[in-house]
Amino acid sequence: MSDSTNRHRIDCLQYANWSEKVFRQMREGRMDAVHVTIAYHENFREVVHNIETWNTWFERYPELIFQGRNSDDVRRARETRRTAIFFGFQNPSPIEDDIRLVEIFHTLGVRFMQLSYNNQSLLATGCYEAEDPGITRMGKEVIKEMNRVGLVVDMSHSAERSTLEAIELSERPIAITHANPAAWHPALRNKSDDVLCALSQTGGMLGVSLYPHHLQDGAACTLENFCTMIAELVEKMGAAHVGIGSDLCQDQPDSVVEWMRVGRWTKDIDYGEGSADNAGFPPMPSWFHGNLHFGNIEAGLSKVGLSDTEVAGVLGENWLNFFDRSFGPND
Amino acid sequence: MSDSTNRHRIDCLQYANWSEKVFRQMREGRMDAVHVTIAYHENFREVVHNIETWNTWFERYPELIFQGRNSDDVRRARETRRTAIFFGFQNPSPIEDDIRLVEIFHTLGVRFMQLSYNNQSLLATGCYEAEDPGITRMGKEVIKEMNRVGLVVDMSHSAERSTLEAIELSERPIAITHANPAAWHPALRNKSDDVLCALSQTGGMLGVSLYPHHLQDGAACTLENFCTMIAELVEKMGAAHVGIGSDLCQDQPDSVVEWMRVGRWTKDIDYGEGSADNAGFPPMPSWFHGNLHFGNIEAGLSKVGLSDTEVAGVLGENWLNFFDRSFGPND
Numbered sequence: 001m002s003d004s005t006n007r008h009r010i011d012c013l014q015y016a017n018w019s020e021k022v023f024r025q026m027r028e029g030r031m032d033a034v035h036v037t038i039a040y041h042e043n044f045r046e047v048v049h050n051i052e053t054w055n056t057w058f059e060r061y062p063e064l065i066f067q068g069r070n071s072d073d074v075r076r077a078r079e080t081r082r083t084a085i086f087f088g089f090q091n092p093s094p095i096e097d098d099i100r101l102v103e104i105f106h107t108l109g110v111r112f113m114q115l116s117y118n119n120q121s122l123l124a125t126g127c128y129e130a131e132d133p134g135i136t137r138m139g140k141e142v143i144k145e146m147n148r149v150g151l152v153v154d155m156s157h158s159a160e161r162s163t164l165e166a167i168e169l170s171e172r173p174i175a176i177t178h179a180n181p182a183a184w185h186p187a188l189r190n191k192s193d194d195v196l197c198a199l200s201q202t203g204g205m206l207g208v209s210l211y212p213h214h215l216q217d218g219a220a221c222t223l224e225n226f227c228t229m230i231a232e233l234v235e236k237m238g239a240a241h242v243g244i245g246s247d248l249c250q251d252q253p254d255s256v257v258e259w260m261r262v263g264r265w266t267k268d269i270d271y272g273e274g275s276a277d278n279a280g281f282p283p284m285p286s287w288f289h290g291n292l293h294f295g296n297i298e299a300g301l302s303k304v305g306l307s308d309t310e311v312a313g314v315l316g317e318n319w320l321n322f323f324d325r326s327f328g329p330n331d
Numbered sequence: 332m333s334d335s336t337n338r339h340r341i342d343c344l345q346y347a348n349w350s351e352k353v354f355r356q357m358r359e360g361r362m363d364a365v366h367v368t369i370a371y372h373e374n375f376r377e378v379v380h381n382i383e384t385w386n387t388w389f390e391r392y393p394e395l396i397f398q399g400r401n402s403d404d405v406r407r408a409r410e411t412r413r414t415a416i417f418f419g420f421q422n423p424s425p426i427e428d429d430i431r432l433v434e435i436f437h438t439l440g441v442r443f444m445q446l447s448y449n450n451q452s453l454l455a456t457g458c459y460e461a462e463d464p465g466i467t468r469m470g471k472e473v474i475k476e477m478n479r480v481g482l483v484v485d486m487s488h489s490a491e492r493s494t495l496e497a498i499e500l501s502e503r504p505i506a507i508t509h510a511n512p513a514a515w516h517p518a519l520r521n522k523s524d525d526v527l528c529a530l531s532q533t534g535g536m537l538g539v540s541l542y543p544h545h546l547q548d549g550a551a552c553t554l555e556n557f558c559t560m561i562a563e564l565v566e567k568m569g570a571a572h573v574g575i576g577s578d579l580c581q582d583q584p585d586s587v588v589e590w591m592r593v594g595r596w597t598k599d600i601d602y603g604e605g606s607a608d609n610a611g612f613p614p615m616p617s618w619f620h621g622n623l624h625f626g627n628i629e630a631g632l633s634k635v636g637l638s639d640t641e642v643a644g645v646l647g648e649n650w651l652n653f654f655d656r657s658f659g660p661n662d
Contacts, residue, residue, distance in 0.1 A: 045376065052431035100383035107439055 008032045008074055008316035009294055010323075012112075012207040013088075013156070013178035013245035017252045018057060022291070023064040026083040029291035032316065033074040033323075035112060035177060035245070039089040041263030044101060047094040051108055054085065069109050071323035074316075086323075088112030088177070090157060090260075092123050092142070099138070099145050106149040111327050112177060113146065114154045115139060115166060118272065119265060124155075124162040127188045128272070132159035135166060147171045150327045156189075156245070163195050172330060173203035175322065178245030180209050181236075184229045185216040189273060193236070200237035205322045207245020208233070208314075212282040213273035214247070223287045227300035230314060239310045243319040244297070250290045254280030339363045339405055339647035340625055341654075343443075343538040344419070344487075344509040344576035348583045349388060353622070354395040357414040360622035363647065364405040364654075366443060366508060366576070370420040372594030375432060378425040382439055385416070400440050402654035405647075417654075419443030419508070421488060421591075423454050423473070430469070430476050437480040442658055443508060444477065445485045446470060446497060449603065450596060455486070455493040458519045459603075463490035466497055478502045481658045487520075487576075494526050503661060504534035506653065509576030511540050515560045516547040520604060524567070531568035536653045538576020539564070543613040544604035545578070554618045558631035561645060570641045574650040575628070581621045585611030 009030050015037040016022045026034060038050045058067055068074065068084030077084040087110045095101040095113075105113075115124035115135070123139035125132040135143070143166060146153055153174040155163040167174055176199060182190040191199075191206070199206060208230055215221035216229070233242050249256070257280060261272040271279055287296045294315065301311045340361050346368040347353045357365060369381045389398055399405065399415030408415040418441045426432040426444075436444075446455035446466070454470035456463040466474070474497060477484055484505040486494040498505055507530060513521040522530075522537070530537060539561055546552035547560070564573050580587070588611060592603040602610055618627045625646065632642045 044379075048375075048432075048435060051435065052429070055431060055434050098383070100386060101379075103386050104379060104382065104439070108435070109438070 007312040008078060008320050010074065010316035010319040011035070011244055011246050011248070011291070011294070012175070012205075012319050013037065013209075014248045014250075015252070015256075016248060016250040016290075017256070019251065020061060020064070022250055023057070023061050023083065025291040027064055027081065029294050031083050031291050031294070032077045033068055033084045033086060033319070034291075035086045035088050037090050038087045038110070039094045040091055040117065040260050041093050041265070044094050044096050044098075047089070047105075048108075051087070054087070058085075067109055068111075070327050071320055074320055074323060086111045088114075088154065090114045090154075091117035092121050095142070097122060097138070099141055102142060102145045102151060103149050106151045110151060111323075112152045112154045112175065114157055115142070116155075116159070116162065117157045118261070124166065125159040126157055127159045129159055132161040134161045135169060139166075140169060143169050144171075147330050150329055152326050160192060160195065163191070164198055167195075167198045167202055167204065170202075172326065173205070173322065174199070175205045175207070175326075176245075177205075177207045178209040178211070178214075178247040179206065180214045180229065181233060184232075185214060187214060187273065190214055196233070196237055200241040203241075203325075205241055205243055205318060206233065206237065207243045207319070209245055209247045210285065210288050211247035211249075212284060215285065219283045219285050221285055223285070223296060223300045224304065226285075227297065227304045227306075230301060231304045231306055234306065234310055234314070239313050240318055240321070242314050243316070243322075244294070244314065246288070248290055249281055252281060257281050338643040339409060339651050341405065341647035341650040342366070342575055342577050342579070342622070342625070343506070343536075343650050344368065344540075345579045345581070346583070346587075347579060347581040347621075348587070350582065351392060351395070353581055354388070354392050354414065356622040358395055358412065360625050362414050362622050362625070363408045364399055364415040364417060364650070365622075366417045366419050368421050369418045369441075370425045371422055371448065371591050372424050372596070375425050375427050375429075378420070378436075379439075382418070385418070389416075398440055399442075401658050402651055405651055405654060417442045419445075419485065421445045421485075422448035423452050424448075426473070428453060428469070430472055433473060433476045433482060434480050437482045441482060442654075443483045443485045443506065445488055446473070447486075447490070447493065448488045449592070455497065456490040457488055458490045460490055463492040465492045466500060470497075471500060474500050475502075478661050481660055483657050491523060491526065494522070495529055498526075498529045498533055498535065501533075503657065504536070504653065505530070506536045506538070508536075508538045509540040509542070509545075509578040510537065511545045511560065512564060515563075516545060518545060518604065521545055527564070527568055531572040534572075534656075536572055536574055536649060537564065537568065538574045538650070540576055540578045541616065541619050542578035542580075543615060546616065550614045550616050552616055554616070554627060554631040555635065557616075558628065558635045558637075561632060562635045562637055565637065565641055565645070570644050571649055571652070573645050574647070574653075575625070575645065577619070579621055580612055583612060588612050
């Protein structure tokens with residue numbers, strides 16, 4: 001195997017309870033870039049506060065992290081032994097009902113936005129709705145605007161028809177930053193072969209998830225099983241279209257998963273992928289607890305037969321190529 | 332005289348009723364950069380709307396204007412025969428009581444902020460207050476933050492003591508983007524010799540104003556008188572520290588000058604520099620109605636004896652040098 005330190009490592013979805021400890025683990029795990037969620041249900045003004053909080057961390061830990069704005073920042077991160085942090089939303093709530101906030105947020109460095117999160121949004125349908133009428137009128141306009149400025153459409157939590165329509169409508173490749181194939185583990189959050197096929201045929205990217213509810217056998221999923229699933233994806237989608245989006249929620253209290261699921265849209269409890277007797281964050285697989293463990297996946301992928309180039313692609317180079325094409329204005 | 336088309340032209344303060352007509356006149360007048368006011372009394376959310384409105388214009392008139400973020404954008408504007416638009420606030424109201432909004436706005440492209448506008452603010456005292464207790468506790472913190480990110484302190488509408496303290500406290504040169512010497516025309520908005528001296532000794536810039544209330548004889552001020560005032564300033568402050576900040580309010584209805592003066596801070600009328608029988612915008616001098624007329628000032632400055640280099644400095648090169656040093660992070 002070639003020297004793996006020459007490979008970029010990118011995780012295209014995390015929402016940890018951010019701390020110096022987590023940032024140090026990113027660096028120790030040689031993560032060059034992490035796409036972090038800065039909004040689940042927040043409105044515009046609340047997200048600005050979240051960005052301010054990130055700015056506090058950028059100012060406090062400049063030797064560990066800095067804000068990523070374009071793909072060259074990933075390369076700069078590796079050269080300076082730091083981690084570039086890219087902002088994303090799991091819900092379009094921050095743009096409220098104002099299409100012009102797309103550009104405002106792009107200027108503030110936001111690079112991914114899900115068109116819906118589990119529920120119906122102003123733009124698209126979420127994966128837990130009973131009906132999926134597809135991309136809305138505003139959704140079509142917002143996709144065009146996201147394409148124009150370079151904000152990536154992410155359909156990780158969206159429903160099937162909306163996802164297929166988004167892939168079709170978007171002039172630029174889209175991403176599903178964190179999900180697995182439904183054929184491997186049937187779950188409303190995982191994606192059908194139709195979606196995976198349409199995604200890869202249009203140059204899009206899938207980030208495979210390590211969130212236990214997305215795994216076959218949950219936390220008991222073996223590394224070999226997980227890596228075999230990736231190898232089959234590489235076969236199905238092509239080696240260039242698969243990366244990692246771990247959905248790592250390190251050190252988060254259970255109140256946070258409740259906020260993710262419930263936001264302010266219901267006064268009752270919604271358990272999402274969990275259940276009344278398993279309401280909190282699920283335990284993680286023994287071989288993946290966080291940023292220190294990407295090496296396990298790297299080794300596991302080699303073991304199931306992926307080539308060095310394919311492994312490097314999944315661990316980061318594929319996302320880097322996607323970043324190269326996705327974050328600037330559409331010329 | 333050398334070919335004046337080799338000189339950069341910068342106007343460091345305008346608040347026109349923006350339109351394609353005005354943008355075309357900027358180009359016809361060969362303006363490479365204009366610092367435009369995007370807030371008088373607006374709060375954070377309202378200013379975001381104002382930026383959205385500017386984004387609409389940038390999208391609609393890309394052959395005439397684009398957003399300026401750094402000094403090289405001024406050079407790019409000349410090369411591409413367009414005008415770079417730099418954002419500024421005449422009041423710190425957009426940062427509300429939140430110092431972290433300084434960085435948010437810098438990221439959104441804001442490059443100048445007045446610490447006060449006529450009245451007391453959270454940061455400093457305005458020129459119409461009876462008492463001037465100087466820079467406030469928050470003001471000192473905000474000046475440090477503005478220095479850090481590269482947002483220029485502007486004291487055009489501030490009171491004497493606050494202005495002298497801001498010059499002293501700021502680690503980086505500050506600007507008075509639009510005002511004239513009080514010795515030439517006594518007005519609360521014009522600046523004392525003490526201020527002008529402290530400003531130039533610390534590398535700061537004065538933009539001379541063409542707003543009639545700042546001119547000797549008002550709209551009847553002659554071009555020769557105005558240019559002689561500039562020549563004396565060049566003598567007093569040094570040729571590198573004088574530029575233009577016209578305070579042009581082209582095509583604005585009188586309701587706008589009322590908003591500038593009254594905002595939402597009083598239920599009564601405040602006439603500012605005007606009066607009950609002269610409440611609206613005053614008429615402009617015959618030789619300066621807008622962006623087409625900077626050539627008059629250029630010719631007038633040569634006529635009163637300024638060298639080609641000095642004229643080029645006042646018309647734009649001095650601001651360009653100041654931009655070079657001011658808009659990036661403080662290393």
